[in-house]
Amino acid sequence: MLATLMYGPGDVRCEEVEDPKILKPTDAIIKLSASCICGSDLWPYRGLQPTEGPAHMGHEYCGVVVEVGSAVKTVRPGQFVVGSFCISDNTCPHCRFGFHSSCVQREFMSGAQAPFARVPLADGTLVATAELPSPDLIADLLATSDVLGTGWYAADAANVREGSTAIVVGDGAVGLMGVLAAKEMGAGRIIAMSRHKTRQQLAIEFGATDIVAERGDEGIARIKDLTNGIGADSVLECVGTQESMSQAIACSRPGGSIGYVGVPHGVTFDGQAMFFAQRRMLGGPAPVRRFLPDLIERVLAGKIKPGKVFDLKLPLSDVAEGYRAMDERRAIKTMLTF
Numbered sequence: 272m273l274a275t276l277m278y279g280p281g282d283v284r285c286e287e288v289e290d291p292k293i294l295k296p297t298d299a300i301i302k303l304s305a306s307c308i309c310g311s312d313l314w315p316y317r318g319l320q321p322t323e324g325p326a327h328m329g330h331e332y333c334g335v336v337v338e339v340g341s342a343v344k345t346v347r348p349g350q351f352v353v354g355s356f357c358i359s360d361n362t363c364p365h366c367r368f369g370f371h372s373s374c375v376q377r378e379f380m381s382g383a384q385a386p387f388a389r390v391p392l393a394d395g396t397l398v399a400t401a402e403l404p405s406p407d408l409i410a411d412l413l414a415t416s417d418v419l420g421t422g423w424y425a426a427d428a429a430n431v432r433e434g435s436t437a438i439v440v441g442d443g444a445v446g447l448m449g450v451l452a453a454k455e456m457g458a459g460r461i462i463a464m465s466r467h468k469t470r471q472q473l474a475i476e477f478g479a480t481d482i483v484a485e486r487g488d489e490g491i492a493r494i495k496d497l498t499n500g501i502g503a504d505s506v507l508e509c510v511g512t513q514e515s516m517s518q519a520i521a522c523s524r525p526g527g528s529i530g531y532v533g534v535p536h537g538v539t540f541d542g543q544a545m546f547f548a549q550r551r552m553l554g555g556p557a558p559v560r561r562f563l564p565d566l567i568e569r570v571l572a573g574k575i576k577p578g579k580v581f582d583l584k585l586p587l588s589d590v591a592e593g594y595r596a597m598d599e600r601r602a603i604k605t606m607l608t609f
């Protein structure tokens with residue numbers, strides 16, 4: 272089959288590789304309905320994260336099971352499934368506590384920017400739907416696998432409640448999904464920090480009530496203006512730089528919560544400043560598996576349309592252009608079709 276390989280920074284190719292096969296009795300092989308490129312794939316693409324030469328890319332997926340290992344009990348060939356980018360057993364103490372992304376058997380999914388993929392720990396990782404979904408829901412279901420699940424976790428970790436004031440730092444795909452999540456969780460006011468017209472429009476479509484285009488000190492001053500000098504109950508940090516993290520902390524009110532899901536690169540904290548700031552912070556790789564049944568149900572019921580975040584759809588053979596478009600911010604998120 273053809274699959275996506277990253278040879279090094281800026282060098283993504285679509286090349287012939289061996290078909291995936293069952294390696295352990297707990298594996299499943301799925302035929303993907305679609306795949307996509309993640310914002311986190313841009314870290315190695317930009318040379319900001321070391322890679323060991325040709326790496327199989329892709330960790331967002333949904334599709335139909337074609338084969339299962341001898342120990343798999345809960346999913347079977349023919350079923351439509353969605354899984355998280357974190358492989359988890361769904362039985363260990365961390366999974367049972369809702370933190371599947373710290374599963375004792377955790378692995379990170381790879382090789383999903385391809386028409387077929389191997390999913391380890393299939394019973395714990397995959398969630399099957401009762402029926403095959405209609406083709407027009409594939410983009411929405413694919414989004415639940417990571418980008419929506421991660422935005423959802425940001426809102427959950429930031430403690431968004433009915434009537435909360437929420438701020439979303441970052442207008443990438445995850446930030447936009449954070450807006451959608453905050454809206455679904457009942458936030459009364461959702462302030463999206465974004466400087467880009469098309470992203471601002473999408474944020475409003477997903478439920479943002481205010482847009483702040485300023486950044487840094489000016490952005491913080493605007494937030495203080497909008498919140499009567501108090502700051503927000505909940506802040507979703509969806510970037511991962513020092514600037515975005517400092518802004519997130521400064522925009523929160525004392526006792527407020529910050530959910531941070533942008534993988535931190537070069538971010539440091541000042542212990543004493545944090546002590547006096549009195550903020551709650553929870554971040555990390557999203558335990559998407561915890562949210563998947565609920566998110567899938569919301570999509571199937573037509574309540575949410577997270578698939579709108581894919582503003583570029585390309586065949587797998589054009590995957591290199593998909594990376595370039597996201598790198599140059601010409602696209603928010605690229606969906607790959609087969």
Ligand SMILES: [Zn+2]
Pocket residue numbers: 359360361362363364365366367371373374375376
């Ligand atoms: Zn586990």
